[in-house]
Amino acid sequence: MKGRSADWILAVAGGALLAVMIHYNSVLAKHSSPVMASWMAHGIGTLGALVLVVAGARIFRPKGPNPMPAKAPGWAYLGGIPGAFTVWLAAVTVNSKLGLSGTLALMLVGQVIFGILSDRFGLFGVPKRRFVLKDLFVVLAVLSGSAILIFFRS
Structure with a gap:
């Protein structure tokens, strides 16, 4: 755990910057188009x-x-392609009834599920890892939190 606190702080800061980026892009998309944003x-x-x-x-x-x-590997240079689609899809969904928090929550759901599938099948060269019961609890927790953000906000 020692020395990892900086990693945690940087990861939280990255998440906050992601939220700011999505918000800015959605405002720009509202005044132009999602593609332009x-x-x-x-x-x-x-x-x-x-x-x-x-x-x-x-x-x-x-x-x-x-x-x-x-x-x-050659495919490692293609990270901008899903990044472009992420920005575009976020600009579309943030301006919907989901809002910023709902969009980020469901993006997290997608990340967790894709991460589990990547681990299970060894996608993109990551070491294969068996699906364990803890993974199911993680998915359920993220889905539950997302549902609370989306359906029970005032």
Whole structure:
């Protein structure tokens, strides 16, 4: 557990930034279109990513006898495609009756279910892992929380 608190804080911050990004994109989609909002998010995101790459290359330069990691598989470079669809779908659903919290809750449901399936079948090179009863409880907990957010809010 020691040393992992920073990871937890960064993960929570990432979730908060995801909520902010989805909100901003939904506002832009409401004033233009979901496709335009997605294009803008990815265009501006590309510029931000370039800044981070340049800064990160200087700050986090690999050290040691073998500084370059192994070459990534070709499909690993395609992460922007589901990212674009995520932004587009979020811009559409946030402007529906689901709202921001419902959209994020159901996105979490999708992440948990896809994660369990990825583990079970070893998708994308992750180690295979058997489905255990705890996984069912996780899905039920996330579904229950999502239902509360969606159906029982004032």
